[in-house]
Amino acid sequence: MVRVTITQVAEYAGVSIASASRALNGQIASAETIAKVQHAAATLGYVADATARSLKLGRTHQLAYAVADIGNPVYVEMMTAIERVVSASGYRLVLSSTGTSSSSVDVVRDLGRGYVDGMILSPLRVTDELLAALAKTPTPVVVLGRLPDGTSLDTVRADSVTAMRLVVDHLVAEGRRDIAFVNGPGDTTPGTFRRDGFNTAVTAHPLVSTRSIDADDFTIAAGYAAARRVLDGDRRPDAIVAANDLIGIGAIRAAEDLGLTVPDDIAVTGIDNTELTGVIRPGLTSVDLGADERGRVAAELLLARIAEPSRAAHTVTVAPALVVRGSSLSRARAQGRAPHHETDSTELDEERAAG
Template sequence: MVRVTITQVAAHAGVSVASASRALNGQIASAETIAKVRHAAAVLGYVADATAQSLQRGRTNQLAYAVADIGNPVYVEMMSAIERVVSASGYRLLLSSTGTTSSSVDVVRDLGRGYVDGMILSPLRITDELLTALAQSPTPVVVLGRLPDGARLDTVRADSFTAMRLIVDHLVTEGRRDIAFVNGPTDTTPGAFRRDGFAAAVTSHPYLSTRTVDAQDFTIAAGYTAVRQVLAGDQRPDAVVAANDLIAIGAIRAAEDLGLTIPRDIAVTGIDNTELAGVVRPGLTSVDLGAEERGRVAAELLLARIAEPSRAAHTVTVAPSLVVRGSSLVAGHGPKRVAPALEHGDEATAFGTEEAAG
């Protein structure tokens, strides 16, 4: 089928091409001209060229969401929240998988092609190369995660330190005294902060016996392998704190394969409070890091940045809450949600703490 052009629409309406363009793009034109042009477009079956319109208007009405693992349920939950916000403002959301650090850099550099009006990026690793690409990006970027102090970008953070304190305090209350922390790769942002958060949390309980093991990835399979090795040792812990829910589910499977009963023989906890945490049996105790809220806030920050490019950079920290289920409870206790206690110096002591950066 031959595409109808705006020149043909203008000729059919008896107006100039410039007048037809203004009428179709909502610019200044008389009511009579708008009526003629719209009628001509309908008769001829004219469909506007979205690419040409984007070039004319300087925008695409598209936003990107770039993550390392599009299959991770945390990213899926964030994506759903982001999509709800941006679609309500007339934007289409494009999904991009970064996978590696180099891919994160490439996807930021590609913003110079002008295919989107803004991006929400959730990088696993922060490198100097990525920071340079972010600083030089001609397109607004909001980062889901942590950047070094002084980075003048909008960011939305989780609070891993409070998350670890909630978990450790809960396990101590449940009578656990030998805790193994099973982390993911520590060269990642979540791995580093959860490692440091666990180390800080156990200092309040000097009588605890603790150990740390790094799984090869934040996955069920990697969690299974790491925990199987921990549980096969001479000194079996009475609790496993996993760096995310996927590792925790691998831990549950490893314990079951060794004939252990959860939580009688060993407690298991996770982080993220994904949908999976409520599906496994026993239900998985997990810290909710506010994935949906972080996605919503990131989307709102990006829309605000697009509307006002010169506004000050903002950092928002979403406070966690502990969702207690059967995987860590002693007999007779039921599921519950525990919010963080307010303490002076906490990284975040309220839901959605916000501060101007820089």
């Protein structure tokens, strides 16, 4: 199919090429000219050359969202929130999977090619090489995650320390006294902060026994394998705190395959409160880290940075909230509660006060 050119549109409309270009690009033109050109473009089936227009205007009207694992539901939730904000401002969102830390560096370096006007990056690992690439890029970047103090970039953070305190306090209140923490890779940013948060949380409960193990990844399969190692040991815990929901789901499956009942024999909790937590049975207790809110804030920060490149860097921390489901209740509470009942931390506190 032969592409219709702006020259043909101008000829059909009976105007100059310059007038046709102004009319099609929203620049100053008479109402009569705009009507003629739009009619000509529709009749001929003209489609604007996005590349040429981007070069002319100095904008691509595309933004990138780069994450380690595009299959992880928490990233999908953030992506949905980001797309909702940027599309309302006329931008198209481009998705990129980074995987390893070196891939994150490559993605940032590629920003110099000018294929997007800005990027929201959620790196799994923050290395010196990545920080150097971020410092050099001329393209606005907002980071979902934590960067070293003094880094002059817009960031949106989860509060893993408070998240771990919420879930550990909940398990102890439910009568659990031997808690295993199943983390993801400990050299990652989420792995580091969730491990530190767990270690801080358990110091408030000196009578509780704890142990930690790292899974090979933040996935169901890796969580299953790590949980099997914990549950097959000589001393079986009565609770597992998983570093994310996928690991938590893997832990529930591992417990079932070993003939254990959740939550009677072992309680399991996750982090992120993704949609999967309400699909499995029993429902998975999880800490909501505000994925939707983090995505929304990151998108707004990026648009603000594009509009005002010299503005001061902002760091926003989104507060977590515990969502209690059947996977972590004590035996007595699990038996007395309707199956799959879902509650949040506020309702749970009210129940305890009343009882």
